[in-house]
Amino acid sequence: MRNLITDVPGVLVGNAQDRRAATGVTVALFEQSTVASVATLGGAPGSRAVTLLEPEMTRGMIDAVVLSGGSLFGLDAAGGATAVLVSQKRGAMFGGITLPVAVQAILFDLVNGGEKDWIKQPMTHKPPYWDLGRDAALAASAEFALGTAGAGVGATTVNLKGGLGSASMRTQQGFTVGALAAVNAVGSATIGDGPQFWAAAYEQGSEFGGLGWPTRVPAEALAIRFKGQPAPVTATTIALVATDAKLSKAECKRLAIMANDGLARALRPVHAPNDGDTVFAAATGHAGPGGEPPVLTELGAAAADCLARAVARGVYEATALPYAKALPDWRSKFGRQ
Amino acid sequence: MRNLITDVPGVLVGNAQDRRAATGVTVALFEQSTVASVATLGGAPGSRAVTLLEPEMTRGMIDAVVLSGGSLFGLDAAGGATAVLVSQKRGAMFGGITLPVAVQAILFDLVNGGEKDWIKQPMTHKPPYWDLGRDAALAASAEFALGTAGAGVGATTVNLKGGLGSASMRTQQGFTVGALAAVNAVGSATIGDGPQFWAAAYEQGSEFGGLGWPTRVPAEALAIRFKGQPAPVTATTIALVATDAKLSKAECKRLAIMANDGLARALRPVHAPNDGDTVFAAATGHAGPGGEPPVLTELGAAAADCLARAVARGVYEATALPYAKALPDWRSKFGRQ
Numbered sequence: 001m002r003n004l005i006t007d008v009p010g011v012l013v014g015n016a017q018d019r020r021a022a023t024g025v026t027v028a029l030f031e032q033s034t035v036a037s038v039a040t041l042g043g044a045p046g047s048r049a050v051t052l053l054e055p056e057m058t059r060g061m062i063d064a065v066v067l068s069g070g071s072l073f074g075l076d077a078a079g080g081a082t083a084v085l086v087s088q089k090r091g092a093m094f095g096g097i098t099l100p101v102a103v104q105a106i107l108f109d110l111v112n113g114g115e116k117d118w119i120k121q122p123m124t125h126k127p128p129y130w131d132l133g134r135d136a137a138l139a140a141s142a143e144f145a146l147g148t149a150g151a152g153v154g155a156t157t158v159n160l161k162g163g164l165g166s167a168s169m170r171t172q173q174g175f176t177v178g179a180l181a182a183v184n185a186v187g188s189a190t191i192g193d194g195p196q197f198w199a200a201a202y203e204q205g206s207e208f209g210g211l212g213w214p215t216r217v218p219a220e221a222l223a224i225r226f227k228g229q230p231a232p233v234t235a236t237t238i239a240l241v242a243t244d245a246k247l248s249k250a251e252c253k254r255l256a257i258m259a260n261d262g263l264a265r266a267l268r269p270v271h272a273p274n275d276g277d278t279v280f281a282a283a284t285g286h287a288g289p290g291g292e293p294p295v296l297t298e299l300g301a302a303a304a305d306c307l308a309r310a311v312a313r314g315v316y317e318a319t320a321l322p323y324a325k326a327l328p329d330w331r332s333k334f335g336r337q
Numbered sequence: 338m339r340n341l342i343t344d345v346p347g348v349l350v351g352n353a354q355d356r357r358a359a360t361g362v363t364v365a366l367f368e369q370s371t372v373a374s375v376a377t378l379g380g381a382p383g384s385r386a387v388t389l390l391e392p393e394m395t396r397g398m399i400d401a402v403v404l405s406g407g408s409l410f411g412l413d414a415a416g417g418a419t420a421v422l423v424s425q426k427r428g429a430m431f432g433g434i435t436l437p438v439a440v441q442a443i444l445f446d447l448v449n450g451g452e453k454d455w456i457k458q459p460m461t462h463k464p465p466y467w468d469l470g471r472d473a474a475l476a477a478s479a480e481f482a483l484g485t486a487g488a489g490v491g492a493t494t495v496n497l498k499g500g501l502g503s504a505s506m507r508t509q510q511g512f513t514v515g516a517l518a519a520v521n522a523v524g525s526a527t528i529g530d531g532p533q534f535w536a537a538a539y540e541q542g543s544e545f546g547g548l549g550w551p552t553r554v555p556a557e558a559l560a561i562r563f564k565g566q567p568a569p570v571t572a573t574t575i576a577l578v579a580t581d582a583k584l585s586k587a588e589c590k591r592l593a594i595m596a597n598d599g600l601a602r603a604l605r606p607v608h609a610p611n612d613g614d615t616v617f618a619a620a621t622g623h624a625g626p627g628g629e630p631p632v633l634t635e636l637g638a639a640a641a642d643c644l645a646r647a648v649a650r651g652v653y654e655a656t657a658l659p660y661a662k663a664l665p666d667w668r669s670k671f672g673r674q
Contacts, residue, residue, distance in 0.1 A: 040388050044395045045388045046389065052381065056380070072419060083464075100409075
């Protein structure tokens, strides 16, 4: 086990980034078309090709999940990932054409200090996301970087640099579950001004420092802090959970909804009006049926745990952006634990 | 009145097309950011940035609606339209950046005879849609072409060439309502093999031939014919209805749902499993409040009528694609009425 979402057989992940613009794209590629759905619990989402993931829609199989910076500009990235999928002859046949499906969610990293040329000179500089989506898909493999990588490059939380996180586990029933998150939260992954993570209860080993929970949370640490006070900005934590269980699209929707509970446990606040939190869930089906309610309950709980851990790891593994006003990263603030 | 959606003050429309690929893009630009929502009643939709249009989501204002060919590849088009909006400094402020919102739906025109280079050589030929989205937004004006234009270039119905249609009317309460549709239906806009339109009851003047309804529909004309028998293909009719009434986002959602009834009256079958029918509704608010149930009922009925007429006009105004196997257009089959 790598403690990455790629521990789920058939799931590969690639990153691409534009360091000057301080943004990037992460693509999760499925080696075979995979059942998936989505649960969008944030209030300000930006997404592409996600309506087809609703249970009442016909198309049930997707080939990639794209997580991207760039806010609405970033939604070009799925186009680049799709080109790679077409070159690999991926996707279902429609009228003699193989039409792969890349679904996408974005996060808002437009005001993090990076040079966003396409906003200053929109008619001469195209956004970089189509190319980043292509490059991230081409880079897909079982190993990939966490922290300030891919869609995590430009990500922040309210008090610390955010980033790309991942985690995996095996359930008692023998299924593998993994999570991938680009953590650009409106709130905080850590408790007050201290080094401890809200998600510490679910930590495996010392994957994000091993500091555990405080026995008591002081009142000042419960003060609610979030981005956009007073000027509105948007945030967003976007994620994918995957399992090797066989699930229907409706069961994947249930998995995505339960996985959002991991965001609730790892971030405070979350699912806010200016927070576009979106969680995809995919089931490769390699390991047998998982849709019976007791089995799916365990899968959903595992997905929530993995996603909470992935969020904490995304913050723990991040390195600060090289700008004067950039938020500090966890390790430079609290030391390598 | 032009009998176009641009009769609604503040709505402009532009087309761009790639004749060799037999595809194109239509962009409806709002001169001021506008409340909007969407109702997706087809089973195989492809869309971009539409989740934010749901009533429980925060962002309420959009700047453009993009209708495009190209199926999922076409979803790059909103990126090009967004670049134009940025250059015009459009959109709400987020963290010091103006972030315009272009929402999009696509139709499937990949197997209509045009050269789709980006599918044959995906790593060397980018899809044309980003550029087409930009060019269509730059072309936005009060006058625009119908038929085989913009998103209607590659569109077909089961028995005739489809196309881009539009219509408008004034309600008894004095509101203006307009519709814009790219008609790529899984079914038929005409009754059996004859020239008469299902939408004939709602026709104004002779805007689509003036032939009226048959007094009796023969049994053979009720035989259900649709694309994809037996091999699956996808279709889709995508549309925008707009009004100058002032509506909330939830009221716009109601308007979009009622407008889908216009598709039901103009196309048979419609809203099918492989049909991605998506209807946006936008309310510019120039003409006073329209959200009281009796007023909104009249607006919704008017939107349904306009959309039914726009569908018929899209077919009536189309010209066939220049390929041996291309479907005939209405006028070459039935003569200019």
